[in-house]
Amino acid sequence: MSIRRTAIALIAAPLFLTSFAAAAADDGAQIAQGLCFACHQSGINGAPKFGNKVAWAPRVAQGKDKLYANAINGLRGMPPRGGGASLTDDQVKAAVDYLVKGSGGYPQ
Numbered sequence: 001m002s003i004r005r006t007a008i009a010l011i012a013a014p015l016f017l018t019s020f021a022a023a024a025a026d027d028g029a030q031i032a033q034g035l036c037f038a039c040h041q042s043g044i045n046g047a048p049k050f051g052n053k054v055a056w057a058p059r060v061a062q063g064k065d066k067l068y069a070n071a072i073n074g075l076r077g078m079p080p081r082g083g084g085a086s087l088t089d090d091q092v093k094a095a096v097d098y099l100v101k102g103s104g105g106y107p108q
């Protein structure tokens, strides 16, 4: 069942993305809400849910660079760039920052 849900998310993600890409290509909030939320809002495949500080804390503790690299390259059930193959590194990083800031933030 999770494979089926992932497949749906992967098919849906680029559809969301094209509608956002033209308007605000570098807006982390829009990318995250339009693409990343497909998994990170409900926790598909064990994705850390947006707003869940407990789920995000150990990931954030790896450091920003590791977090960015895993988002760009993919990690287990997390596809490279969240499936947004046309996103630039900076766009993926902006989306990561949005997810982290809404989920407890980076350590000071």
Ligand code: HEC
Pocket: 006, 009, 010, 013, 031, 032, 035, 036, 037, 038, 039, 040, 044, 045, 046, 047, 048, 059, 062, 066, 067, 068, 070, 071, 075, 076, 077, 078, 079, 081, 082, 083, 084, 092, 095, 096, 099
């Ligand atoms: C198809 C589902 C899916 C989509 C879409 C998705 N993610 Fe994920 N993401 C996951 C899953 C699953 C994990 C947990 C991977 C693991 O640790 O096994 C994850 C983990 C992460 C992590 C933590 C990586 C770490 O080092 O622990 C970050 C950061 C992240 N995603 C960012 C994003 C961003 C940014 C986007 C949108 C551009 C996005 N994700 C879209 C499924 C998704």
